[in-house]
Ligand SMILES: NC(=O)C1=CN([C@@H]2O[C@H](COP(=O)(O)OP(=O)(O)OC[C@H]3O[C@@H](n4cnc5c(N)ncnc54)[C@H](OP(=O)(O)O)[C@@H]3O)[C@@H](O)[C@H]2O)C=CC1
């Protein structure tokens with residue numbers, strides 16, 4: 001009788017974690033430690049659980065994702081985004097489990113004008129990005145020649161959790177006029193697309209020892225690019241098409257016209273060709289993914 005492999009999943013209440021719950025089901029027994037009983041500010045408890053359960057895979061989409069708040073909560077952000085991934089990856093390595101971690105386009109400063117590859121130099125502009133980069137590097141370091149993947153994505157939205165789509169939906173119904181930045185360019189990415197890729201990569205690898213051959217950083221974002229203003233315009237179109245009557249007018253501004261505590265990259269489009277080369281996986285254009293996702297937002 002074959003035993004279903006154990007998959008330990010963190011962050012199941014978040015955007016990507018929620019989708020991973022579903023996409024990982026086909027691959028094994030998904031174990032989600034009770035959030036009441038662990039806090040990634042103190043990851044040792046979870047590391048102990050990894051040592052006890054000896055899962056085949058540890059999948060870690062949990063993170064501190066409040067980009068602006070991170071500037072005034074630096075220590076908490078660093079514990080969750082940099083220290084916890086290292087402790088979990090170390091435990092995974094110790095029991096021979098494969099570790100999948102997630103990171104962000106905000107590790108780049110945006111000075112480039114063409115999509116970033118995994119080999120491009122990193123230079124985060126804000127604290128969130130700084131801690132995410134530390135997390136990536138720590139995972140690579142402690143995993144040594146073991147099985148680990150860092151999937152870097154960007155501009156994530158999904159039916160669960162906080163995201164730009166929800167924020168725009170709310171503001172467009174509450175206000176008559178909205179100003180949105182048009183000088184930050186990226187690729188809106190549906191959480192479900194990311195979770196599907198993660199599951200397909202695991203299915204492809206089958207075993208941690210096979211994953212070790214593919215260990216590294218991979219860019220995983222929807223194809224194409226737009227500005228936040230461009231994305232907001234598309235959200236507005238859907239609201240109008242869904243019959244909403246009082247929808248705020250939109251106007252573009254530069255970043256100086258919408259000051260925020262954390263600086264954001266002017267350009268953070270990711271080149272996904274390594275994912276296609278190594279695993280044969282391609283994500284849809286962001287507009288197509290957004291059409292598919294729209295019903296999750298009642299659109
Ligand atoms: N959101 C985005 O636009 C982007 C995200 N990413 C990366 O993708 C990954 C997934 O992001 P996303 O799904 O959006 O994240 P969310 O913010 O939607 O979810 C974060 C998850 O982490 C959990 N979490 C936060 N703090 C703790 C803690 N102290 N202890 C235990 N669990 C905790 C949350 O649980 P709880 O709710 O119970 O606190 C939640 O389940 C992250 O690595 C993120 O950095 C990359 C690019 C863009």
Ligand SMILES: Cc1cn([C@H]2C[C@H](O)[C@@H](COP(=O)(O)OP(=O)(O)O[C@H]3O[C@@H](C)C(=O)[C@@H](O)[C@H]3O)O2)c(=O)[nH]c1=O
Pocket residue numbers: 065066067068103104105106153154155156163164167171178179180181184228258260264
């Ligand atoms: C609400 C609002 C935001 N904005 C701007 C602020 C900011 O520059 C941009 C996006 O705002 P948000 O705060 O929603 O997005 P932000 O938190 O920067 O999103 C980031 O989250 C982290 C977790 C990531 O990893 C990144 O890939 C990215 O998705 O839009 C406006 O211009 N007008 C508005 O009314």
Ligand SMILES: [Mg+2]
Pocket residue numbers: 065066067068
């Ligand atoms: Mg945000």
